Amino acid sequence: MISFNMVTKIYPHNIISLRDITVNIEKGEFVFLIGPTGSGKTTFLRLIYREIKPTRGSVYVMGENLAKMKERKIPFLRRQIGFVFQDFKLLPYKTVYENIAFALEVIGYNPAEINARVNEILERVGLSHRKDLLPYQLSGGERQRVAIARALVNDPPILLADEPTGNLDFEAAKNILDLLVEANLHGTTVLVATHNREIVNSLRKRVIALKDGVLVRDDKEGTYDAQA
Amino acid sequence: MMHKLKYFLREAFKGLWRHGFMSLLTVTTIFIVLFLVGLFLLVGINIRFSVESLSQSLEIRLVLKGDPTPQEIQRVYDKILSLDGVKEAKFVSRGEGLRRLAKEIGREDLLNLLKTNPLPDVFEIKVKKAADIDNIVSVVNNWKEVQEVIYGKEAARKLLAIQRLLLYGGGVLALILLASALLVIFNTIRLVVYARREEIEIMKLVGATHWFIRLPFLFEGVILGGLGGGFAAAALFFVYKEALKFVLANFPFIPLIGDMRFLYELCGFIALGGLLIGLGGGLFAVQRLLGKVAVE
Numbered sequence: 001m002i003s004f005n006m007v008t009k010i011y012p013h014n015i016i017s018l019r020d021i022t023v024n025i026e027k028g029e030f031v032f033l034i035g036p037t038g039s040g041k042t043t044f045l046r047l048i049y050r051e052i053k054p055t056r057g058s059v060y061v062m063g064e065n066l067a068k069m070k071e072r073k074i075p076f077l078r079r080q081i082g083f084v085f086q087d088f089k090l091l092p093y094k095t096v097y098e099n100i101a102f103a104l105e106v107i108g109y110n111p112a113e114i115n116a117r118v119n120e121i122l123e124r125v126g127l128s129h130r131k132d133l134l135p136y137q138l139s140g141g142e143r144q145r146v147a148i149a150r151a152l153v154n155d156p157p158i159l160l161a162d163e164p165t166g167n168l169d170f171e172a173a174k175n176i177l178d179l180l181v182e183a184n185l186h187g188t189t190v191l192v193a194t195h196n197r198e199i200v201n202s203l204r205k206r207v208i209a210l211k212d213g214v215l216v217r218d219d220k221e222g223t224y225d226a227q228a
Numbered sequence: 229m230m231h232k233l234k235y236f237l238r239e240a241f242k243g244l245w246r247h248g249f250m251s252l253l254t255v256t257t258i259f260i261v262l263f264l265v266g267l268f269l270l271v272g273i274n275i276r277f278s279v280e281s282l283s284q285s286l287e288i289r290l291v292l293k294g295d296p297t298p299q300e301i302q303r304v305y306d307k308i309l310s311l312d313g314v315k316e317a318k319f320v321s322r323g324e325g326l327r328r329l330a331k332e333i334g335r336e337d338l339l340n341l342l343k344t345n346p347l348p349d350v351f352e353i354k355v356k357k358a359a360d361i362d363n364i365v366s367v368v369n370n371w372k373e374v375q376e377v378i379y380g381k382e383a384a385r386k387l388l389a390i391q392r393l394l395l396y397g398g399g400v401l402a403l404i405l406l407a408s409a410l411l412v413i414f415n416t417i418r419l420v421v422y423a424r425r426e427e428i429e430i431m432k433l434v435g436a437t438h439w440f441i442r443l444p445f446l447f448e449g450v451i452l453g454g455l456g457g458g459f460a461a462a463a464l465f466f467v468y469k470e471a472l473k474f475v476l477a478n479f480p481f482i483p484l485i486g487d488m489r490f491l492y493e494l495c496g497f498i499a500l501g502g503l504l505i506g507l508g509g510g511l512f513a514v515q516r517l518l519g520k521v522a523v524e
């Protein structure tokens with residue numbers, strides 16, 4: 001599904017953010033990406049949705065070499081990938097419903113289908129009763145659920161989340177993770193970059209750890225800290 | 229297809245409404261810029277028009293030697309017409325000249341009084357532009373059939389100076405106007421871009437194609453530009469009509485262009501300019517935003 005082959009990413013000013021990363025993520029996996037701040041987690045995710053290109057090495061997503069992908073095909077790659085960010089990235093002047101519908105409108109769904117899908121996903125994340133509110137009228141956890149609903153509304157094969165629980169307390173964070181796990185059960189490949197020790201330890205999924213841009217650990221049913 | 233078009237229009241109008249202040253600012257900017265451009269053009273075209281009508285009243289009088297035969301007169305006439313910058317030439321025979329003179333001084337019996345006609349045969353030449361006078365004079369001065377060349381040397385020189393001043397002064401003014409217009413429009417676009425970058429970032433993330441992102445912006449640009457240009461055209465039309473009335477009533481000797489066709493054309497040109505500025509500005513703005521995400 002996603003594979004990195006000796007990937008090195010060097011930002012301007014010679015900042016090396018990833019070094020010779022080789023890793024394979026299969027279809028249907030659930031993976032935590034952990035590491036201290038500045039270790040390269042966000043860079044890793046940005047490579048997958050072709051926000052940036054690797055300096056050396058290659059990244060394959062669903063069989064496509066992203067370095068060779070034509071600029072105008074990028075939107076179609078992104079339709080296969082849902083995103084969730086720490087800061088939600090909701091449009092402040094659109095309601096909950098409109099924020100989610102927007103993701104379908106811009107990829108050309110017809111109105112009837114949009115209506116059906118948005119209502120269904122709102123049900124799934126438990127926000128049907130909030131659909132006409134604006135983002136500022138919601139709690140942090142609710143906002144993140146809207147973002148997850150938007151990421152999942154077109155059933156993408158891949159879901160990327162960059163610190164989706166960063167601003168939330170444990171209860172809200174758990175709730176978010178439940179949604180991600182549920183999506184994973186539906187067959188979506190999920191990749192979550194996080195600092196949240198409790199969440200990682202409670203779920204016992206695959207853990208990939210980065211440190212200073214180097215892959216230092218890849219455990220099958222891992223924990224946040226290396227086991228002795 | 230229909231629901232896409234509806235989507236673009238809806239998004240365009242929503243965007244305009246949501247960013248109401250920016251929309252107002254943009255329309256006002258385009259209005260002011262195009263109104264000034266239009267005013268500049270109106271004044272410039274009218275000045276040119278009056279200078280041209282003045283130049284055309286300038287006249288070169290070619291006095292012929294002795295007593296030329298009809299063939300000689302025809303030859304000179306052909307030579308004159310083959311010169312660059314000649315608008316028309318008219319032969320005034322000595323008889324005709326005397327009749328004119330008699331009429332002017334009110335003595336129909338002038339020829340009887342003088343016994344012989346002392347006047348020479350003359351060609352009256354009208355030029356297209358004041359700038360051509362010097363050239364024409366220096367050429368015809370060398371013709372052997374020519375006795376003397378008479379023309380308003382001072383008037384020609386002054387007109388030329390005015391034209392040159394208008395050309396250079398107008399050019400410099402036009403450049404300043406254009407530069408400030410571009411600067412203002414560019415700044416407006418920067419503000420729009422700043423207000424919209426989040427929206428576009430999210431559209432890109434969820435996989436909108438570039439054209440899908442561009443189109444609502446282009447619709448918005450065309451609507452704003454069209455409004456600004458339309459208002460400017462209407463204002464110019466009104467202002468010129470009033471100016472025409474006023475000048476005609478108070479300064480009838482100032483030759484303003486009365487033919488309305490030129491005004492229609494100018495106003496149409498201004499309105500079209502607004503549309504194009506809107507389209508170009510919208511495209512430029514969205515292009516900047518689309519380019520924002522660096523691909524290293």
Ligand SMILES: Nc1ncnc2c1ncn2[C@@H]1O[C@H](COP(=O)(O)OP(=O)(O)OP(=O)(O)O)[C@@H](O)[C@H]1O
Nearest residue numbers: 011012015016017036037038039040041042043044
């Ligand atoms: N656009 C950029 N230009 C230059 N350097 C960058 C850029 N983005 C990230 N970096 C650098 O690359 C390194 C890795 O950054 P990255 O954002 O991937 O870390 P991270 O693991 O996501 O950190 P955090 O946990 O704080 O989000 C850092 O040293 C960072 O300063």
Ligand SMILES: [Mg+2]
Nearest residue numbers: 041042043162
């Ligand atoms: Mg990060």
